[in-house]
Amino acid sequence: MTTICSLREAVAELIHDGDSIAMEGFTHLIPHAAGHEIIRQGRRNLHLVRMTPDVIYDQLIGAGCASRLTFSWGGNPGVGSLYRLRDAVENAWPHALEIEEHSHAGMATRYAAGAANLPFGILRGYVGTGLPEHTSGIKQISCPFTGESITAVPALRPDVAVVHAQRADREGTVQMWGLTGVQKEAVLSAQRSIVTVEEIVDELTPMANSVVLPSWVLTAVCHVPQGAHPSFAMGYSTRDNAFYKAWDPIAKDREVFTAWIDRHVRGTADHEEFCQSIGLGVHAGV
């Protein structure tokens, strides 16, 4: 059963040092505000799980929150590298980051297996690539009917899933629409979940291409307008492509990065202050 609370309370209560956390959102609806709150609260040794680590994990890694990363594609889409991720892998800065690397299809299969309470999932994948040599959880099994070789990957069962959605009702039932990626699977595969939403409404009107997560499968719902920025929430905001480009020089340099995090994230009390700090207006609603 979900609780509607502040993001600060949700992170304090539900995310602990050493937890595995899956913060999902495929370009759209990335829960950046929650990432900042984790940095603010100084979590350590997190096992970060995400198909596309993106700027959100670049920040968590550079801020020293993570000791392990499970992922399938780590770049700043359309811009270039994730320099904090690279610096951790290449130079162990701020400390070493153990990586567990999959393909997109494999990660999606792993989340789906977790959501379905299966110990593993199957796909046609990975064969002939270098991944099985370096990632332990990729095995071949035989189809019991045809004898064909099929790839098995272990289910993902993160301690916490964190996603962003357009809205929730007052009971905490959440609705998201547009590209909803692997978020349903991430939430349903996790032990606990935090959902940040643009808006809390009296009633959820039906929308095309929407995913609804009933309040009783969620742990915490937090009202955080612009909580996906620089990612976006269809119907509420557009992607801040300029921010993604501006991130590149910030992330490139350890000191510039740390100064940015100190000023805008550690130096602000919450997402509202963060938005003011970077000069971002808060939208008026859908």
Added chain:
Amino acid sequence: MTTICSLREAVAELIHDGDSIAMEGFTHLIPHAAGHEIIRQGRRNLHLVRMTPDVIYDQLIGAGCASRLTFSWGGNPGVGSLYRLRDAVENAWPHALEIEEHSHAGMATRYAAGAANLPFGILRGYVGTGLPEHTSGIKQISCPFTGESITAVPALRPDVAVVHAQRADREGTVQMWGLTGVQKEAVLSAQRSIVTVEEIVDELTPMANSVVLPSWVLTAVCHVPQGAHPSFAMGYSTRDNAFYKAWDPIAKDREVFTAWIDRHVRGTADHEEFCQSIGLGVHAGV
């Protein structure tokens, strides 16, 4: 790539004696008109596949079209038995019907595996029941990571899938909404597909809870208003519960059944005549 054609042409072209056919629709959107057309064209030795055989397969079985049935629950929902199915299994009338019996979860898993081009699917199921003793395609496999025993079932890959939907656009892209059951998986698991629709429109407006099947994954789309009767199409018709109750005495008796099929199905040229024959008005649209 799909062709928009008459149901008569689609059945003549795409369904052959001996084919395995999956006609799906979970209470809602059952493709009854297509079932009647198969009876009219006198197909034989069909392998019928469907989670809930229902009245639609009671008619096909009683009319002598089928020699094999793969299913998980065969009743007239809320009413009672499927007497033609029972007569075939219990007394081999009009001839023997080989059955392959699964659970709902198993059938859903099998369709999903077929749609995903996997040779099998996995679930926690069947264990301890009498089904594995009588159904060959149920095996236990070990999780390659945990050693846990998990049930494997073979993918369903029917020759033809037949479903009913609310509407299609003029290119043959199909949209259905409300309860859409296992229809996406049935269509995507099959080699060929026929979709009957209530309406063909210039543009498909987005709907909540809708499934869209692009024209290029379908083989034939046929405009058949009321094509689900006595099942229904949300937005176009309501379930004809009286018909389901009236079916009970018709199906109970071989001669009454045959007379009904001869008069209303074999004795009519198409679904429009069928509707007139049973006194069913055709709706005016959504």
Added chain:
Amino acid sequence: MSDAAYTTDELMIVNAARQLGSLAASGHPVCFVGIGLPSTAANLARHLYRPSPVLVYESGCIGSKPTRLPLSIGDGELAETADAVVSVPEIFAYWLQAGRVDVGFLGGAQLDKYANINSTVIGEYEHPLTRLPGAGGAPEIAASAGTVMVIMRQSKRAFVERCDFRSSVGYGDGPGDRERFGLRGGGPKWVITDLGVLEPDPTSCELCMVALHPGVTPEQAISATGWPLRFADALHTTDMPTTLELETLRELQAA
């Protein structure tokens, strides 16, 4: 209120709804319901108890709040009033199998003393005397739901020593079998009949009569059971259906 003031169907529905009510105390119980008595009982409980049960239908509806009783599992009203509508593969994989269902409902043609149920065939499988509908959702409901409630009329023909076919597993052949089969759910906890309520003995797993409905004698229960029926030490009598229960139920059915 006299015996004749309610039907045995109403009696079973009211008692099933009460069980859901007792679960509601610890949060919205999530119920995986089929059409018929289970759906009616769950909807009655939704009107009588808070927090109200959440209704999940195998047709893909999650959180349906029908204002009238659905006639079929695919009733349009179930989809229209649902929090979410998902595909059939998803409802079984992500919701039932994942352990998100607190209470599953089952019924059938035969029930044995270990709460295994037959809804497949009477007689031999290959040459059945009566071909029944089959297992449907039952095997996985029985395996994965947190608990299972069985609603069935009690008779010697239905309550048998051993089922002709095992469509869904209760306690198998006795203690330890559920664990051996790797079943995650807790198994059948209550069997609501027209004569009373049976529950599995915590040690032997055998179904024992724990309550009789008003006016029902132990002898009636014994003679309606195909195995040597045992009774709980604290055998009690169920409360008569109240006016509120019956009126709420009848309003629902008339809607």
Added chain:
Amino acid sequence: MSDAAYTTDELMIVNAARQLGSLAASGHPVCFVGIGLPSTAANLARHLYRPSPVLVYESGCIGSKPTRLPLSIGDGELAETADAVVSVPEIFAYWLQAGRVDVGFLGGAQLDKYANINSTVIGEYEHPLTRLPGAGGAPEIAASAGTVMVIMRQSKRAFVERCDFRSSVGYGDGPGDRERFGLRGGGPKWVITDLGVLEPDPTSCELCMVALHPGVTPEQAISATGWPLRFADALHTTDMPTTLELETLRELQAA
């Protein structure tokens, strides 16, 4: 039109779009596209050829018809103009893996002579000189798409004898490897570069230069390739980008 009238990006995009155009003749080619040059090429082809290519994005969009070029794979426009939007697990399982994609696009940091691609690390995996983004969707695109088109700038650093890491499989170590790996798709059929077009030799599976862009010499291609480059007997010169191609592309990019 002089060389300077178009950029090498435009040249690659136009040539990739033409390949899609040649496939369009036998029906709408279904393209699984990533952002960047592939998306631009596929969108250009959508404007130039009939039947037009169907665009599928790994973010879950099927049949997107963007009026301007998407900036990211999750651009709102892609969802708004799609025939269907599905989940990420579904796009990989029911659409890519199922064999419903005719053409997949790939690029990377390294390509070897058997069209294997590296987008993971330069140097050793455990101690990389450069950590690249990783495999993403590539392993399964390379495995399951009907054919694969690679778009990459040609240089000695990128076109290598052997990739430091194999993120996606072309022809492995040569003939028979795709079959041995059980890969269902046909593998890379075209490599479009800034110098010309390479195709696998039908016998040896080795990538050979089949065409050079206008003004490019064989020597330029040889010196931009890290393996002893072979040329097709019928080496031809690609057509100069036409005014229509360039104008359509530039309008798209300006929209």
